Each structure stands twice: as C-alpha cells, then as structure tokens.
Amino acid sequence: MSDALTKTILRGIMPCLLAAEIQQTMRMLVTGGAGFIGANFVHYTVREHPEHQITVLDALTYAGNEASLAPVRDRIEFVHGSVADAELVDRLVSGCDVGVHFAAESHNDNSLRDPSPFLQTNIVGSFTLLEAVRAHGVRYHHISTDEVYGDLELDDPAKFTPETPYTARATAIERHWLVRTTWVVARVATSCAPWPASPTAASPRRSSTTSWAGRPSPPASGTWSGRGAVRHLQPHRRRRAHLLGGRRGAGLRRPRALGRRRDPSEHRRALRREDRDGPRLLNSVLDLIRIRATGFRPRDWRDALSGYLADS
Numbered sequence: 001m002s003d004a005l006t007k008t009i010l011r012g013i014m015p016c017l018l019a020a021e022i023q024q025t026m027r028m029l030v031t032g033g034a035g036f037i038g039a040n041f042v043h044y045t046v047r048e049h050p051e052h053q054i055t056v057l058d059a060l061t062y063a064g065n066e067a068s069l070a071p072v073r074d075r076i077e078f079v080h081g082s083v084a085d086a087e088l089v090d091r092l093v094s095g096c097d098v099g100v101h102f103a104a105e106s107h108n109d110n111s112l113r114d115p116s117p118f119l120q121t122n123i124v125g126s127f128t129l130l131e132a133v134r135a136h137g138v139r140y141h142h143i144s145t146d147e148v149y150g151d152l153e154l155d156d157p158a159k160f161t162p163e164t165p166y167t168a169r170a171t172a173i174e175r176h177w178l179v180r181t182t183w184v185v186a187r188v189a190t191s192c193a194p195w196p197a198s199p200t201a202a203s204p205r206r207s208s209t210t211s212w213a214g215r216p217s218p219p220a221s222g223t224w225s226g227r228g229a230v231r232h233l234q235p236h237r238r239r240r241a242h243l244l245g246g247r248r249g250a251g252l253r254r255p256r257a258l259g260r261r262r263d264p265s266e267h268r269r270a271l272r273r274e275d276r277d278g279p280r281l282l283n284s285v286l287d288l289i290r291i292r293a294t295g296f297r298p299r300d301w302r303d304a305l306s307g308y309l310a311d312s
C-alpha cells in the first residue's frame, strides 16, 4: 500500500490519537482490529508509530479476518474474544492508555433482516467497553458511522436520523458519551482500502463510495464527523456512490433526488434482490439505480482514486 494512500485512508482516525496531549508512547486496545477499517488502522499504526503497543481484541466473526493482520502479527498482541465479555474487557482496558473501538456488526442491511446481533455487540459490547474505560479513566475513541445522519444533505448533517436498526443502535450508543473520560467519536463513512480485511467484502472494482472528513484539528475530546471532504473509499456495501471521484469541498453536495429519506420498501426489495443476486451486489445495485437517475455516471474506482490522490 502506498504511503500516500495509507495516509489518505487513515487521516480521519489517526490525528485524533496524535493530539498534542497524548503521550508519546501509548498502549492501545483496538477492538475489531481484524475487521476492514480496524485492520487498516492497525497496519498503519504499526508502521507509522512503532512506539505504540497494540492489543487487538476481536471475536473473529464472519467479518473479521485474522489473516489480514498476519504481516504485523509479531508486532501486536491478538486476543480472540468478545467486546461484551466484561471481565476480559476490564482486564485489557486496565492495561491500556487508549481504547479504539471498531468492533461492530457493521452491515446496515443485515440489521433489517435480524437486528439481534446488533443489539448484542453494538449496544451491549460498546457499553461494556465504555464502562471499562470509565472505570479506568482511559481515553476512548469510538468509531461510529455517518449513517446516523440518515439521508440528510451531506453539507448539513445537523441531526441524527436513524432509519434502520443498525443506525438506531449506533445513535443510542453515542448517547452514552457521558463517560467521564476523554473521548472522541469518529463517524466514518463508506470507505475503501487496498485490501479487504473481510472475506465478505467485495473487490474494490465493485466499490462505489466515499468518504469521510473532519476538522483539520480534531478536538481533544468531542465529535469528529464527516462533512465535506472525500477521505477514503470502501469497496463494499454502502451508499454514496455518487461521490466517487468527487473533489474535496466543492461538488460533494448530494443530488436532490438522493436527499429523500430511504423508503423501507426499497430496502425490502433490495434484500430480495440480494437473495437472488448475492450479497455483494446489494448496495451497488441500490446505489446505481438511484444515482443514475440523477444523471451521474460512476467512474472506474482506480481513476477516481488516483484523481483524488492527485488532488489531495
């Protein structure tokens, strides 16, 4: 992975950790570090900040792939376990300076089919971790999702509009911020990286999508959420394909036709289509139908990515 690309991908998360008051050497607990974004984060941190110690806690669900950590395996500690295991989490947190929480059921569409796993990990698991960081006064970085905004205009994500069980849970756990410790929330958007950590992730060729942004100087404690800039691209699942190839700042306004709220029946139709065509096509199909209606024509992801990198 090229240096520029890695930096582009992780620009959104790392600066939070590099805020001035943070220690030179940190012991980090990274939950969900075998997942897609989590694994990229671990690789980046090991390479760019070898002074930090990393413990990955991951349940290795269908979305986790320990093999994606193989190149850095001798540089990190890997613990196979659940973020909802209070005893384990408390022990791991007690030995850390910062917790970075990626572990989640992250497939929005799955939550429409069966919300229960989302409750267990995204609420109970997150709450378990929050309790531990609160008890030990450990700095906490919560990786949320821009989908808490629902289908709002991208340049004005003023309020939460959770529309699915997934986003309802993401919103709910964000309301537990009052943890009396230093915290940062990053609401990441659809993203893309050079390799999929998850076997369920489609190849980048199928990818569509976009972005994340934040303030250039994230607050030491606070919310850092996506608006404006394209930051990274993810090869699977989510929407916002119309932004692919968009340039930072200008041109990222969501087309009007996409600003409407999602129709639940559209989700159900898409799920039926998923059963027929296979899970990887779901969002691409959904996206393209909606996006083509606006006149947008997606570009090959490689062109879009190199265009963005040239622009950054």
Ligand SMILES: Cc1cn([C@H]2C[C@H](O)[C@@H](COP(=O)(O)OP(=O)(O)O[C@H]3O[C@H](CO)[C@@H](O)[C@H](O)[C@H]3O)O2)c(=O)[nH]c1=O
Pocket: 031, 032, 033, 034, 035, 036, 037, 038, 057, 058, 059, 060, 061, 063, 064, 065, 081, 082, 083, 101, 102, 103, 104, 105, 106, 107, 121, 125, 143, 144, 145, 146, 188, 189, 190, 197, 198
């Ligand atoms: C359900 C569950 C999952 N996990 C792990 C398995 C995976 O390694 C990881 C989730 O990876 P993925 O499904 O690839 O997630 P990814 O698309 O990268 O999602 C990221 O971005 C999402 C927003 O887009 C965030 O909500 C997630 O917290 C963050 O991890 O969490 C656990 O460790 N424990 C669990 O209970």
